[in-house]
Amino acid sequence: MQRKASARWQGSAQDGSGTLTTQSGTLADVPFTFKARFGDARGTNPEELIAVAHAGCFSMALSFALGNAGHAPESIATEAALTLEKQETGFAITAIHLVTRAKVPGIDAATFHRIAEGAKAGCPVSKVLNAKITLDASLVA
Numbered sequence: 001m002q003r004k005a006s007a008r009w010q011g012s013a014q015d016g017s018g019t020l021t022t023q024s025g026t027l028a029d030v031p032f033t034f035k036a037r038f039g040d041a042r043g044t045n046p047e048e049l050i051a052v053a054h055a056g057c058f059s060m061a062l063s064f065a066l067g068n069a070g071h072a073p074e075s076i077a078t079e080a081a082l083t084l085e086k087q088e089t090g091f092a093i094t095a096i097h098l099v100t101r102a103k104v105p106g107i108d109a110a111t112f113h114r115i116a117e118g119a120k121a122g123c124p125v126s127k128v129l130n131a132k133i134t135l136d137a138s139l140v141a
Contacts, residue, residue, distance in 0.1 A: 007032075020044065047082050047093065050129075055080040057125035058098055062137075065119045066104055069111070074103040083131075095132040101140045112139055 005027070009018035019029040036043030055078040066073050078100040085094045098120065104112060116137035120126055126133055 020049070047084050050093065050125075051080040051082040051096065054082075054096055054123070054125045054129070055098065057123045058100065058119060061123040062100065062102065062116055062119040065115045065122070066102075066107070066112075069115055071104050071107040071111070071115075074105065076100060076102045093129065093131045095134070096129065097134045097136070099136045101138055103140050107139070109139060113137060 004023040006021050007018055010016050014034045017031060017033045019031055020027050021029055031043045032045050033041055033043055035041035037045035037047070058080070059076045059078045062076055062078075063073050078098055081097045081099070082093060083095040083097075084091055100116065102112070102116075116135060120133060120135045
């Protein structure tokens, strides 16, 4: 399986602008700029897209792992907070903190945490990231 996306950029890094497009068409010429990436301007940025990809990948991996363990979830909500830091060699994604809240009937907290940690390690997006990944996972009623 292969997935594709493309980016176009025009102009200088700080004054230029670009667009992002995905193969599925979900993103089609979505604008991104320096100010959207490093400030509060409207538009998206690569780090935000990595964070949402990680939240989605983890949520699906957790659902799959819970189902395989006989604990079908009713709902899973995950937020990913990505840390981008300036280093000597430039900027780097150094950490992602996942916060997930799940409604899973009939499971105890210890089993849920064990399965959630396994999903964090097994998620394909987790595997591609060279960053510290932490997880705050809890059950909700």
